[in-house]
Amino acid sequence: MxxxxxxxxxxxxxxxxxxxxxxxxxxxxxxxxxxxxYPSGQSSGLRGYTRIRPDGKSQFLDIHCDSCALVSSSGQMLNAGAGEEIDQIGCVIRMNNAPTSGFEKDVGSRTSVRVVSHTSVPLLVKNEQYYFRQEADTTYVIWGPERNMRQDGKGPVFNLLLKMATKYPKARIFAITREKIQDCDNVFQNETGKNRMKTGAFLSTGFFTMILAMDICDGVTVFGMIDNNHCSRANRSVVPYHYYEQNRVSECRMYQVHESTRRGGHRFITEKLIYARWAARHNIQFKHPSWSL
Known part of the structure; x- marks a missing residue:
């Protein structure tokens, strides 16, 4: 018992x-x-954007802004006088190597995030002390095709960025993942009904920048971007393609050539039509010039 x-x-x-x-x-x-x-203890962030680190550890982009100024590189920014307004907005997003020095009155002086094409990375590296050391507070988000951004030692642009990340440990350099780029292709196809690759086009840096802005910002004010009808208007303003390259081809000429080229072009005008649709669904407004949505 x-x-x-x-x-x-x-x-x-x-x-x-x-x-x-x-x-x-x-x-x-x-x-x-x-x-x-969340690998390596990373508990938050956007999975479509991963930091380039010498140690190879995974880290996602973790930025949130109540309000963002997305500053176009367009010649529309010349004489816009928007610099003070831009600098007062929480986060300022720029593209490629668009400079602020000498243009502060029109484009402002602060840069929170810079979205960069794989083709523009050598321009940043050419002035590496400025971009990756002096501007260490800026977050760089790089996009590019797999052939340039592959991480097996055979991606020339990725290798260059890894070298910068090693040389400047404080530099915040992120790559848009292959999956995120595919998502952007799908967005383009959903909006246009056309397969981006079959049309022979590449998404522009502006497209990736708009996607990023919607990912990290509650509200976006886009400065210096024309709408999809601008170039067909008789009284349109004639400005350079980039505000910092005044002797180059005009903006509308560049857009029209790219829109009609059969292979290798950007569909700038089509993309602007897409942005107008996004603005109707998101907190996006356009200034210098303003858009009638």
Whole structure:
């Protein structure tokens, strides 16, 4: 009888321990899932943008802005006088190597994020001390095709960026992932009904910048971007393609050539039509010039 009593007591203790252990097991399982979801302890951020780090550890872009100024590189910014307004907005997003020095009155002086095409990376590296050391507070987001951004040692642009990340450890350099670029292709196809690759086009840096702005900003004010009808208007303003390259081809000429080229062009005008649709669904407004949505 005493032996049976001990067995029953032992069983009760086992049941009690099991009940007490269940919450602990659930909690431990939750920790394991979180670690799997966010490699290397990364617990937040946008998975479509990964930091280029010498140690190879995974880190996602973790930026949120209540309000953003997206500053176009267009010649429309010349004499806009928008610099002070731009600098007062929470986050300022620029593209490629568009300079601020000498243009502060029109485009402002602050840069929070710079979205850069793989083709413009050498221009940044050419002035690496400025971009990756002096402007270390700026976050760089790079886009490019797999052939240039592959991470197996055979991606020339990725290798160049990895060299910069090694040389300037404080520089915040992120790459748009292959999956995110595919998502952007899908967005283009959903909006136009056309497969981006079959049309022989490349998405522009502006397209990736607009996508990023919607990812990180609650509200976006776009400066210096023309709408899709601008170049067909008789009284349109004639400005250079870039505000910092005044002797180059005009903006509308560049847009029209790219829109009609069969292979290798950007569909700038089509993209502007897409942005107008996005503005109707998101908190996006356009200034210098303003758009009638």
């Amino acid at each position: 005493k032996s049976q009593s001990h067995v029953q007591m032992f069983r009760r203790w086992i049941c009690l321990l099991s009940l007490l252990s269940l919450p602990l097991l659930f909690w431990f399982g939750h920790l394991i899932m979180r670690e799997d979801d």
